[in-house]
Amino acid sequence: MIKRLFKFNSSRYRLWQENAAFAAAIPQGALVLDAGAGEAPYQSLFRHTRYESADFQKVNKPYAPSTYVCDLKSIPVEDNRFDFIVFNQVMEHLPEPKLVLNELYRVLKPGGKMIYTGPLFYEEHEQPYDFYRYTQFALQYLFNTAGFSIERIDWLEGYFGTVAYQLNGMARYLPYRPSALGGGVASYGLAPFMLLLKIMFAFFSIVFHLLETRIKFTASGYPKNYVVIVSKPASTG
Structure with missing residues (x-):
């Protein structure tokens, strides 16, 4: 599922x-x-x-x-x-x-x-x-x-469909490995935060995809x- x-x-x-x-x-x-x-x-x-x-x-x-x-x-x-x-x-x-x-x-x-x-x-x-x-x-x-x-x-x-697509893209493409974040001590602190964002964006992408199937919002966006x-x-x- x-x-x-x-x-x-x-x-x-x-x-x-x-x-x-x-x-x-x-x-x-x-x-x-x-x-x-x-x-x-x-x-x-x-x-x-x-x-x-x-x-x-x-x-x-x-x-x-x-x-x-x-x-x-x-x-x-x-x-x-x-x-x-x-x-x-x-x-x-x-x-x-x-x-x-x-x-x-x-x-x-x-x-x-x-x-x-x-x-x-x-x-x-x-x-x-x-x-x-x-x-x-x-x-x-x-x-x-x-x-x-x-x-x-x-x-x-x-617009909910557009937002879902943007969120999905961020979930897929945002870097989260320290080597991709410039290396150094700061990148090791940033990496878990980026990974958490990717997980959140993936979840909210699903939410907005499902919203799109119920509401076609066109007033803005x-x-x-x-x-x-x-x-x-x-x-x-």
Whole structure:
């Protein structure tokens, strides 16, 4: 039980919620593209659809089998193929996001919708393919420039989720060995204090992750991720 709690991540909880809501609104048999699917963690939500996926599969990590192994700037399908697109936690890894958004716009049918999620506040990951973090204003600019209509832009998780992530990072990364604290007599006095802080931060990270699942607090602070729902205008002429 304790081990499961330490692995719990409220951002993944919110990601599942948002993708489940998006999937629930998709009609039976609609054609869905999971763009940059990775391990395809949300594929099971789209069992009622015709699900296809695309990824370049160059990062050293596990991947689910992809329908299209390709650069997202050039997906080998015809125009207006997909009814819906899933685009989760991908755009920060794209060196040329405008080109990818143009391509996603091309392959989405007029009237089709896409869900985007991506970080504002997160450590570097999947190196060397980690390039950007996006504010809500950058997202508005990029999606509008590509031709999409923004239906909703929101915090993915509330500030409690951001705090939980910060606390977790401090619990993992704060040094506590005397050799990492400069050596000398003072470092031996500081080391147990730092270790105690790490334990406290780990505990309170769990508390805030659990709070996030019950309360989405957005009155102040800032999000860890944004979620955006966009559509391709029904008339593109």
